[in-house]
Amino acid sequence: MPKYFCSNCGYGSASWYGKCPSCSEWNTFEAAIETKKSGNKSLKKAEFTALSKISSLSSERLSTGIYEFDRVIGGGFIKGEVVLIAGEPGVGKSTLLLRILSSFRTMYISGEESGEQIKQRADRTKIDTTRLLFSYAVSVESIIASLEERSKDFDIAVIDSIQTVYSQDIPSSMGSVTQIRESANKLSEFAKRSNKILLIVGHVTKGGDIAGPKTLEHLVDCVLYLEGERHSYFRLLRSNKNRFGPTDEVGIFEMTDRGMDQVDKPTVFIGDSQTKAAGRSLVASVEGSRALFYEIQSLVVSTVLPVPRRIAAGIDFNRLQLLLAVIRKHMKLSLDTYDIYVSVVGGLSVKSTAADLGVIAAIVSSVKNNPIPYDTAFIGEVGLLGEVRSVYGEQKAVADARRFGLKRVFTSKTIPSLKNLSKIIT
Numbered sequence: 001m002p003k004y005f006c007s008n009c010g011y012g013s014a015s016w017y018g019k020c021p022s023c024s025e026w027n028t029f030e031a032a033i034e035t036k037k038s039g040n041k042s043l044k045k046a047e048f049t050a051l052s053k054i055s056s057l058s059s060e061r062l063s064t065g066i067y068e069f070d071r072v073i074g075g076g077f078i079k080g081e082v083v084l085i086a087g088e089p090g091v092g093k094s095t096l097l098l099r100i101l102s103s104f105r106t107m108y109i110s111g112e113e114s115g116e117q118i119k120q121r122a123d124r125t126k127i128d129t130t131r132l133l134f135s136y137a138v139s140v141e142s143i144i145a146s147l148e149e150r151s152k153d154f155d156i157a158v159i160d161s162i163q164t165v166y167s168q169d170i171p172s173s174m175g176s177v178t179q180i181r182e183s184a185n186k187l188s189e190f191a192k193r194s195n196k197i198l199l200i201v202g203h204v205t206k207g208g209d210i211a212g213p214k215t216l217e218h219l220v221d222c223v224l225y226l227e228g229e230r231h232s233y234f235r236l237l238r239s240n241k242n243r244f245g246p247t248d249e250v251g252i253f254e255m256t257d258r259g260m261d262q263v264d265k266p267t268v269f270i271g272d273s274q275t276k277a278a279g280r281s282l283v284a285s286v287e288g289s290r291a292l293f294y295e296i297q298s299l300v301v302s303t304v305l306p307v308p309r310r311i312a313a314g315i316d317f318n319r320l321q322l323l324l325a326v327i328r329k330h331m332k333l334s335l336d337t338y339d340i341y342v343s344v345v346g347g348l349s350v351k352s353t354a355a356d357l358g359v360i361a362a363i364v365s366s367v368k369n370n371p372i373p374y375d376t377a378f379i380g381e382v383g384l385l386g387e388v389r390s391v392y393g394e395q396k397a398v399a400d401a402r403r404f405g406l407k408r409v410f411t412s413k414t415i416p417s418l419k420n421l422s423k424i425i426t
Helices: 065-074 093-101 115-124 140-148 176-194 215-219 317-330 351-366 394-403 419-422
Strands: 005-006 029-031 082-086 106-110 133-135 156-160 197-202 221-229 232-241 250-256 259-262 280-287 288-300 310-313 338-344 376-379 407-411
Touching: 005 176, 029 407, 065 221, 065 250, 065 259, 082 093, 082 215, 093 156, 106 115, 106 215, 115 133, 140 176, 176 197, 176 215, 232 259, 232 310, 250 280, 259 419, 280 351, 280 394, 288 351, 288 394, 310 317, 317 338, 317 351, 338 351, 351 376, 376 419, 394 407
Parallel strands: 082 197, 082 221, 106 133, 106 156, 156 197, 280 376, 310 338, 376 407
Antiparallel strands: 005 029, 221 232, 232 250, 250 259, 280 288, 288 338
């Protein structure tokens, strides 16, 4: 059994380390808390019930009234569901929660902000708070006791955040791996036992993972990530785990002076500019039940460095390196004397391989200084052999692209290999 645990990622070790081998953080190892063994006295035998005699979980869902949020979680909340929502500081987690909770009787427990601060945000965004009760309690035992006492007064309980609450049974500091695990376990047990909806807010590390032990994600029913650049208006809500709904849907929101507004136009990311410019391409990607369109921009310039720079914003860096190797091999383009910058407009991130063809088109357009028409889109995965492969939802993406005014859509059917792309972008 590990004697030390990293308070940042939960990595266990038999010896103490100054630097965590897993997350590379310094001075994060803490001694494991030894629990007293209860022995064999007063043991209660486990009871088993025939599964056929157990009633099924109710399929009734409680809609939030926000279509983009309901789309991600599967149509609404289910009673007894535990949802973990995570995101970087300042991305808008609390603002989105206030918007969602305005239609429910809510117990809001915050260890990060005072009631005055939350009330000020609600007033600024014109959110009704008449059915929202606030508490600054940080003891899990105290929180659960109060929720059980007033179980008839609320539908949803919110913990903002799990890193700021602690259990009195664990003699370790607030926010430690042991505290987070124990606190989440007790809160989850309460939600299942009382059939109440529980929303837990979580922090993320520098690497984008949820701070705390991995067991935190296993305990909950649904894990949501709110992502987007702090200086961008747009936010994407993704489901990383969902026991009662899909995990491939994406909700689109926009930060305004009224708070977090939902966006239902899939072409909102590509702007209205029709100016031709080399290095610009549009890509289509099917996320769940709809197609989204992103604008890819690439800048390829001569380098003055011994080792050319490769910068990726919004796409995976290793994926970019792979695509550059494919360009050199199959399109006979020498890129060794160029700095290459690739970015997704709007501070967004594209995770689907359907953007491969569009990324390559933007790079080749910048190298050859040949603009791509603004009404042209690309969709397709590019393999190491230079072939262009079809992707999930390709037909739907093509149909939506034409419906929104994009006249030409290049796919694996029109561009079976990168050699054909060279004929289009000359």
